[in-house]
Amino acid sequence: MGSPEIAVPALKALAEHYDVAGVVTQPDREAGRGKKIVMPPVKEAALALNIPVIQPERMKVPGTIEQLQEWNPDLIVVMAFGQILRRNVLELPRLGCLNAHASLLPRWRGASPIQAAILNGDSVSGVTIMQMDPGIDTGPMIKARELAIDPEDNTVTLSEKMAALAAELLIETIPAYVDGTLVPQPQPEEGACYTGMISKQDGMMDFSQSAESLCCKVRAYNPWPCAMFEINGEIFKVYKAHRAENPENLTPGTRTVSKGFPAIAAADGLVVFDELQAPGKKVMPGKAFLSGYRKWDN
Numbered sequence: 001m002g003s004p005e006i007a008v009p010a011l012k013a014l015a016e017h018y019d020v021a022g023v024v025t026q027p028d029r030e031a032g033r034g035k036k037i038v039m040p041p042v043k044e045a046a047l048a049l050n051i052p053v054i055q056p057e058r059m060k061v062p063g064t065i066e067q068l069q070e071w072n073p074d075l076i077v078v079m080a081f082g083q084i085l086r087r088n089v090l091e092l093p094r095l096g097c098l099n100a101h102a103s104l105l106p107r108w109r110g111a112s113p114i115q116a117a118i119l120n121g122d123s124v125s126g127v128t129i130m131q132m133d134p135g136i137d138t139g140p141m142i143k144a145r146e147l148a149i150d151p152e153d154n155t156v157t158l159s160e161k162m163a164a165l166a167a168e169l170l171i172e173t174i175p176a177y178v179d180g181t182l183v184p185q186p187q188p189e190e191g192a193c194y195t196g197m198i199s200k201q202d203g204m205m206d207f208s209q210s211a212e213s214l215c216c217k218v219r220a221y222n223p224w225p226c227a228m229f230e231i232n233g234e235i236f237k238v239y240k241a242h243r244a245e246n247p248e249n250l251t252p253g254t255r256t257v258s259k260g261f262p263a264i265a266a267a268d269g270l271v272v273f274d275e276l277q278a279p280g281k282k283v284m285p286g287k288a289f290l291s292g293y294r295k296w297d298n
Contacts, residue, residue, distance in 0.1 A: 001025070003040040006159045007079040009167035010100055011042055014077060015049050017171055021071040022052045024064075026082050059083055068092055075174070078132065079166060090132055095178060097132040100166040102159075104128060104144055106192035109137035114158050116195035117149060118220035121212070124148055125158070127166045129173045131184040136194070140184035143173045154222040154240075200225040203237075207253045211243040211269035218271075229264065231255075239283055240275040255297050261286035262296050 002011060003026040014020055023046040031038040046053045052071075056064040065088060075095040078085070080102070090097050103113035105128040110116075117125040126146040133139040147165055149158060176182040203225040205214050218227040218241045226237040244258050250265035257263065263270040277283045278293060290296055 001076060001081040001083075001085075002042045002079045003082050004080050005041040006102065006163045006166075007042050007081075008045045009163045010077065010079045010170055011045050012049070013167040013171050015051065018174075020049070020051050021073050022054065022067070024054055024056070024059075024068075024081070027055045027057055059085065059089060065089065065092075075178075077170060077174075084136070085132060085134075087134055090134065098142070098170070098174070098177070099130050099132050099137070099139070100170055101128045101130060101137055102162045102166070104146065105130060105137060105141055106187045106189065108193060108195050110195040111197045112195045114155055114162060115198060115220045118153065118155065118158065119216050121216050122149055125162075127162060127169050129169055129177075130187075138187060140186050142177055142182050142184050143169060145169055152219075154219040156223055198225060203228045205229045205238070205264075205271070207264055207266045207271070209267055211246075211266035211271050214266055214271045215241050215243050234279045236279070237277040237283075238273055238275070239277065241271050241273050244270040244272045246270050257290065257297055260290070262290050262293075 001024040011020070011023065023042060025040045025042045025046070028037050028039045030036065043053050043055065054064065054067050068089065069092065073093045076089070076093050076097040077100070078097055079100040085097060101113065102125070103117060104126040108116045114125070124146050126144055128144040129142045130137070130139045131142060145165060147161055173182060198221070203221045205217065205227055207214070214227070218238050221227050222239055226239065228235050228237050244263065246265050246269050250256055252265050252267055254265045255262070256265065256270065258270050258272045261272045261274065262276070263272040273286045273289070275283055275285060276289055278289065
């Protein structure tokens with residue numbers, strides 16, 4: 001059970017080692033300005049592997065549990081599926097349900113652990129394989145492995161690393177879980193925290209905050225919803241930025257130029273825009289943006 005790109009390596013690895021009876025993923029959705037119907041990456045991978053796929057809007061949709069019963073799985077593996085599993089699903093396979101979660105639990109339980117780790121300036125994250133229970137990422141842990149977060153990592157690059165690690169860890173963990181060598185251990189409550197769904201509005205930049213926290217926001221929200229700021233009612237998107245000193249002690253929110261790049265003063269420094277996108281334009285380097293936006297520091 002999975003949906004986005006991050007879950008594809010896990011599916012492919014499982015298919016190499018086991019008989020995957022079926023895949024459950026989210027329904028096809030409209031995407032982009034053209035509203036083209038796009039299938040989830042996990043569905044694309046499953047079809048290429050000739051694995052049956054179902055796409056219920058909700059797990060309680062009639063026929064869903066019946067299909068799972070027909071597949072009669074020994075084990076259900078979940079990664080970034082996007083739906084809550086109720087007890088009737090969790091108890092269906094004889095070996096239960098395992099979740100590959102993209103954080104070191106109990107830190108960053110919930111829907112957006114990769115973004116949360118970057119947003120909060122964590123230097124390390126990882127993948128935890130846990131036995132699922134009815135809670136939100138609260139089940140007992142089986143195995144975890146750390147992964148360093150590079151200062152340049154954004155959600156795209158860290159997700160790629162997490163995807164590879166999760167696939168590797170699942171293949172390493174499942175045999176020992178099945179034969180009882182690895183026994184699930186309860187999660188500690190100390191350090192537990194949650195991260196919810198991300199909305200488009202979360203990307204808006206507040207320059208009364210620290211420059212470092214805003215640069216973390218740029219990395220965390222690349223590619224979606226993207227860090228954004230507004231000038232005269234127009235929204236500008238930021239894809240890459242770094243912090244610099246504010247030698248003129250400019251008021252937060254003041255636009256300026258730093259070594260040929262557009263920048264805005266924040267609470268304790270400048271947010272310098274390495275890559276950004278003006279309304280209706282392509283993403284471009286900061287210096288190229290300045291050459292076409294003459295009124296930047298007016």
